[in-house]
Every structure is written in C-alpha cells, then in structure tokens.
Amino acid sequence: MQYLLLIYRNEAEHAARSEAERAAVFAEYMALSKSLQAEGSLRGGQFLHPPSFTTTVRVRSGSVLATDGPFAETKEQLTGYFVVEAADLDEAMAIAARIPNARDGSIEIRPVQLAH
C-alpha cells in the first residue's frame, strides 16, 4: 500500500533554533531519505516553504479568490511530506516514527487512494 506521510511542525519553534540545530535536523532528513530509498520504500517527498509563503485559492461564482496564508491557522504547520510504499499500517507507522519531526511535531498518515 502507499501512504502519504504529512509532516507537521511548529515553524516558529523551528525558526528560533540555531543554524547548527537546523542543519542537524536537515542532515537527519537526508539520511532518512537515503535509507528509505535503499529499503525500497521511498516513492517521493519534499520539503515545503513556510506558511508565510502560502496562498489559498477558491473559485466562487466563477471568480478566483486568493488569500494569503494557509487554509487553517494552527500551531503546527505542514512542512513537508513523504510518499512511501509499506505492507501495512504498522510498517507505515514505523517509518513515520523515524521522521525527525515526529519527536517535536507530528506525522499524519494518510493511505493513498490509488486509481484503478
């Protein structure tokens, strides 16, 4: 099965970290990607720019309405994602638990609805 692992973290907290700390987290992410690749479970993944660069779009009565910022203001924001292949939810949970931000933020696991 394929799972989308949505990575949430507190961006303000992250920004408050020292350069060295942030570099260490980044290195951890790189290492994780590499091992997931080697294990054959990585299908994709990216970091996202912070919420301050986000635009939300809606089309209402034919007009495109754009607003600054994410759909919902929350303490933790979406900061990146992985798409992984896993045998079942337990395997997906085990991968999620290895994501660095699982320790201070949270990982949402969504099963991917594959087109048949």
Place this chain on the structure above:
Amino acid sequence: MDVDAFTALYRAEFSRLVAGLVSAVGGLQAAEETAQEAFEAALTQWPSAGWPPHPRAWLIRTARHKALDRVRRRANFEGKRAELQTMAEPPADDDASEERLFPDERLKLLFTCCHPALSMEARVALSLRTLCGLTTEEIARAFLVPVSTMAQRLVRAQQKIQTAGIPYRVPSEAVLPDRVEAVLAVTYLVFNEGYAASSGEERVRLDLCDQAIRLGRTMAELMPRRRDVQGLLALMLLHDSRRRARVGPGGEAILLGEQDRSRWDRKQIDEGLELLEQALSAGPPGAYELQAAIAAVHARAATAAETDWAQIAALYALLARVQPTPVVELNRAVAVAMAGALEHGLQLIEALDRSGDLKTYAALPAAKADLLWRSGRYRAAAAEYDRARALAASTPEQRFLERRAAEARRRASQPS
C-alpha cells in the same frame, strides 16, 4: 432448540472461526460474514436434523465451504489460488482433525481489534463483537447507545481496518509491549464499565465484567508468559469476586468494609491469588499486578478490621510510582488514614482537593467524608457526602451517599 446453548456456542466459537478465516477470505469483514453464514446454516439445519456430535467441527467445515464459495465468486480468482488450496485442503473426514487443522489465529484478531489507530470506542465495540461474540444489539444496549449508532461504529472501524491497512498479524517485537498494553487497556475499560455501571440501572446492563474476564482468559491462554496479562486477569477476578456482596437487595452499593465476606466468591479469589503469585514471581510488578496485589490484601482479610492497611498504603506508594495519577494518590491517602494516620490522610486529600484535578470525581468528597466521619466530625462529613452525591453517576451510588449524609446529620445533631 435450546437457545441458551446456541448462544453459548456462538460466543465460544465465533472468534476462533472468524480469526481462522481472515487470511483465506481476505479481510476481517468478509471473515465475520462468512462465520455468520455458518452459524445461520446451523440455525436452519440443527432444529430439524439435531445438533451434530461435534458442533465446532461442523461449524468449521461449513465455514470453510462458505469461504470457498466466497473466494470463487470473486474476480481475482487467480491471485487467490493459494488460499483456495488451504481452504479446500484439509480433507478432514473426521471431526477431530477438522478441529485440529483449523488454525487458532485469535491472537492476531486481538491485536487487530485493539489497534491504536482505531478509536477507543471502536476497539471496545470490535472486541466485544468479534472476540466475545456479542451481537451489535447487545453491545449497543450495554453502552446505552442506539443500535444504529453502534452498527455504524462497527462498520466504520472495519472500513478503517481495510482502507488504512491495519494489519492482521502479531506485531513486531519493537512495538509488541505497547500493543499488549493497548489490548489490556481495552479489556480493563470493558471491565470497569461493567463494574461501575457508571450510568443507568445496573440490572439492565449486559454483563461486561464477564466479557472482560473472558477476554482476559483468552489472552492468558494465548500469551501465558506475560505477567501484565496475568496481573490484569488476577485483578479482574479479585474485584469481581465481590460481585454478590457489593450491591444490597435494594440495589444500593455496599462499601468494601461493610460487605458480607461470606458472599465473596472463594473460587474466583483462589484463582486470582494464584495468578497474582505467578505474575509477582516473574519480576518487578507493573500497574495491573500492583492493583491486583492491593485487591489480594482485601481478599485475604477475614474481616474488614483485619485488613492490613499498612501494606495497602505501601502498595499504593509503589503504584504511584508507575502510575502517578490523582486517583492513585487519593487511594493512597485513604490507605494512609486507614493504617492509623487519620489526620495525615485527611491532609493528603485536602491537598488533592485544592489541586482541582479531581473536581468532578465523586470518590474524592466521598473519601473525605468517610475520614471526617471516622474522626467524629459529622457535620463536615455530611457536607462532603452532599457534594459527592451531586457528582455520583449511578443511582445505587446516589442512594448510598444520601443515606450516609442523613446519618451523619443525625449523629451531628445528637450530643455525644
């Protein structure tokens, strides 16, 4: 046909039948339906043909045939060749080998039903239905929700298992302790729900304590060397042994200290004590073993006056270390007071009361009232009983607290 015997058979055999079918039919929901079909076939055939000599073997054989039909009907026939083989295979002409060859996969079922990705409500409902073989109606009645609500809860849970890929297997070593803990938590919740009968009248409720004990026995059978499993089963048996003594003829609650101990179930106590001994000899005790050990101190006391409160206070102090919750602290305070340090116990309760952690918990003012009563401060005790009554959820409990408040007032108005 004997309906009670059939219900008993259903409750005893349903889980094993479902568990053994999951892999073959490709999912929990399909396995449940297949097992259901086998029982329906029994219901149509047995009344006229009579009960087969080996009902379990009959059910297994019928379920295997139903599973075969189901898999054949499905489009992906090719991919299922292996499963078809296993289902068609055991050429068990005799009932004994039919029973022997059918795998006992209940452990997997236990972990799937109690998977942490399911809500606690869903875990409880699924476990009762699939592992205890209760009907949706029975579970709905036990939890005082409409049948449609319970049916929906079960369907959603099964859909999540299927869609989110909740596995049907014994978890890996790395997560096993957490998962066993989750299974125990579900079982204990079912037990407490039955024990407290926290809302509504006790008598209309299905016996959830019995069901929890059955779950505990199944676990102890499947995981014989786990001391937390033994500890929880011991705990449940020891508490449940007081069942006949803890409610009066009018449905009112009777406190431990005032129970007729000859009405305690000795057989259940002996079983609980033996399990506890095994669990305690296996290593440092966890929360369930410690709670069972506390229940065991009560069970061993021939009269309330002979209760070894000092030991209970010491056990609560240990429990507070593995489970530092305000409820444990409250119980420790009571034990300290009962062990002789009445004022110290009262002080501990006062501190808890001030913290506000238990402000909706009836047991706090009730415990405070008991201790005030013991120290002769009846007026203050009556006020605390009133406070407890306002928080109490069940009618027997309310009635009991009312009586105590009235008696405390009577004593307060009398010159000593």
